[in-house]
Amino acid sequence: MEKILLKNISKTFDLATEQKVLDNLNLEIASGEMLAITGVSGSGKSTLLYILGLLDHDFEGEYYIDDKSIQSLSDKELSLYRSKSVGFVYQDFNLIKELSAIDNVAMSLKINNLVLDRRSRLSRKEIYEKSTETLEKLGLKDHMKKHPGQLSGGQQQRVAIARSIVKKPDMILADEPTGALDRKTSADIMNCLLGLNDEGMTIIIVTHDNEIAGKCRRKVKLVDGVLV
């Protein structure tokens, strides 16, 4: 993936009031960018992130990936793209609490396997090798067998990041990734995301924390449905 282009994107939830959460919004994101999206609560940051991550295709306007309109892709192509190219990280980690750290990470690859054709699927051995390697890279070597309830918030968020990067996506979309963490742990998580960006991964972070936004290489703010 080289770039993403959003052109004149509008989004309305309530057709009765026709209040536009996004109103002819334009955004271009080049591969390898580290972008912060800020804005007050309710300004539409998560809405924009879901559209960027192709979780929501119910919007007006145009969305291009490498000059190709997503409207021209079939549902199957879209889900393949989403599952291969986009990793999500959430404020509350969203780990499966019944599974160990390594099984949470492995789950991402198992789900990915479902949309891959037979030849590209990973074996169980490969899945666990990749999951181990990724958790080790994020400093979780000694915590792989623990369940989320046995990990600190920062460790859980690193497991969540491992889960999103294990499939080597082109971009990570993070919705308030440090929102539930203290300052020091937030800084650790940001360093981790900056390191991934140094390796070439596109990273988009929604945050209302100016300190976090300040660490990103580019900042935009959502105001009245557009980016300023």
Ligand SMILES: Nc1ncnc2c1ncn2[C@@H]1O[C@H](COP(=O)(O)OP(=O)(O)OP(=O)(O)O)[C@@H](O)[C@H]1O
């Ligand atoms: N599924 C939905 N149905 C109806 N309205 C929605 C829905 N999702 C979001 N909205 C509305 O759209 C607006 C933008 O919501 P969104 O969640 O994108 O804001 P946000 O900037 O992420 O806020 P926060 O910082 O609190 O997470 C809000 O007014 C919200 O009430």
Ligand SMILES: [Mg+2]
């Ligand atoms: Mg939100």
